[in-house]
Amino acid sequence: MRLLALFACxxxxxxxxxxxxxxxxxxxxxxxxxxxxxxxxxxxxxxAFGSYAKGCVAGAVQLPETGPTWQAMRLSRNRNWGTPxxxxxxxxxxxxxxxxxxxxxxxxxxxxxxxxxxxxxxxASHQIGLDADIWMLPAQDLRLSRxxxxxxxxISMRRAGGAYVNDAWTPQHMALLKAAAQDRRVARIFVFPxxxxxxxxxxxxxxxxxxxxxxxxxxxYHFHVRLACPRGMKGxxxxxxxxxxxxxxxxxxxxxDILNPPPPDPNAPPPKPRRQLTMADLPRQCVTVLQGG
Numbered sequence: 001m002r003l004l005a006l007f008a009c010x011x012x013x014x015x016x017x018x019x020x021x022x023x024x025x026x027x028x029x030x031x032x033x034x035x036x037x038x039x040x041x042x043x044x045x046x047x048a049f050g051s052y053a054k055g056c057v058a059g060a061v062q063l064p065e066t067g068p069t070w071q072a073m074r075l076s077r078n079r080n081w082g083t084p085x086x087x088x089x090x091x092x093x094x095x096x097x098x099x100x101x102x103x104x105x106x107x108x109x110x111x112x113x114x115x116x117x118x119x120x121x122x123x124a125s126h127q128i129g130l131d132a133d134i135w136m137l138p139a140q141d142l143r144l145s146r147x148x149x150x151x152x153x154x155i156s157m158r159r160a161g162g163a164y165v166n167d168a169w170t171p172q173h174m175a176l177l178k179a180a181a182q183d184r185r186v187a188r189i190f191v192f193p194x195x196x197x198x199x200x201x202x203x204x205x206x207x208x209x210x211x212x213x214x215x216x217x218x219x220x221y222h223f224h225v226r227l228a229c230p231r232g233m234k235g236x237x238x239x240x241x242x243x244x245x246x247x248x249x250x251x252x253x254x255x256x257d258i259l260n261p262p263p264p265d266p267n268a269p270p271p272k273p274r275r276q277l278t279m280a281d282l283p284r285q286c287v288t289v290l291q292g293g
Contacts, residue, residue: 017284026287030276034290035117039078042115042292046084048128048229048236049283055237056286057116057129063087069094069105071142073135073149079110079119082129085230086111089185090132093225096179100172102138107154109133109222115289118277128236130227134180136173136220158220162192163258174199180225181209188242190216190224193254200248210246215254235285 026034035056046059060081065072070090072080082090094105112129113119125131135154144152157173159166177199181189193215200210216224229236243250279287 017280017282017287021284021287022279023287023291026279026290029278030118031278031282031286032118032120032276034279035113035115036120038113038115038117038290040114040293041081042289044289044292046129047285048083048116048130048233049285049289050128050235051237052125052128052131052226052239054277054281055116055128055283056289057081057083057112057127058285058289058292060112060114060116060129061087062114063090063108063111066142067091067094067105069098069139069142070108071105071139071144071149072108073152074109075146075149077110079113079126080108081114081116082111082132083227083230083233085185086130086132086227089183089225089227093134093176093180093183097139097176100138100175102140102170102172103176104142105139106176107135107137107139109135109154117282117286117290124274125226130229130236132225133222134176134225135222136168138172154221156220158192158194160194161258162194162217162220163255164194165198169195169198171202174202177213177223178209180223181212185227185230186212187226187228187239188212188214189226190214190219192216192218192220193251193258195220195223196251197248197255200246200251207246207248210248211242211244214242214247215251235283 041060042058044058048057049055063080097103097106111132112126116127116129136157137154155168157169196213196215229238
């Protein structure tokens with residue numbers, strides 16, 4: 001009965017919380033501290049609430065630490081959680097990776113925390129159980145100890161500040177990103193701009209998958225996969241779809257700016273420090289996600 005009541009609460013609480021509705025123990029506390037303290041998923045039906053950078057996940061499941069074609073890395077972070085759809089996708093992608101020359105599978109970095117939400121470090125997104133980082137380092141040892149997974153590092157693929165790929169990049173990296181992008185569950189993939197341009201130059205067939213490959217700062221030690229909101233998760237807010245076309249011209253523009261950066265704008269205001277989210281910023285279902293179990 002307790003679980004049924006919680007399910008009903010999750011289904012009906014759709015409006016933002018008022019300050020008076022936030023539990024006393026959550027008032028004045030950064031949301032990242034509250035979600036970072038959760039050690040296990042909530043006892044609810046799997047559901048994503050809010051957007052990728054402002055939300056939470058109910059009923060998240062934990063990716064097993066080791067599988068036949070994957071290993072979860074940095075286990076001390078307890079960030080190998082996500083929706084069932086994300087876990088299934090990663091297992092499927094790892095099998096495809098294992099068929100590539102030089103790869104036995106994939107090393108998986110941060111997914112989400114047990115109940116999603118803002119993280120104490122490292123990411124603005126990854127909040128609703130639909131994001132995952134895949135290491136660029138080919139997985140060639142799937143028997144790593146917990147200690148090894150804390151100390152092993154991925155490898156960078158970029159050269160010239162991300163304008164080009166380096167000698168560590170292989171056609172197998174492109175094949176893996178292409179396999180991920182061609183999966184219907186995937187909304188977009190973030191990778192450094194030089195990699196996008198390289199793949200644009202190499203693709204001679206159907207280029208539709210390139211639309212999902214989006215250049216972004218960093219993302220040269222790993223690529224970041226983002227799934228679309230699964231069907232039936234009505235509280236999940238999809239990101240706007242990528243612009244039409246393969247995005248190759250825009251990626252080339254980004255590379256050109258890296259190689260020949262425009263002069264700084266003397267009138268540009270200084271960047272404002274990012275305000276840390278509180279529970280009032282998140283969907284009201286996130287209170288129940290934290291309170292459940």
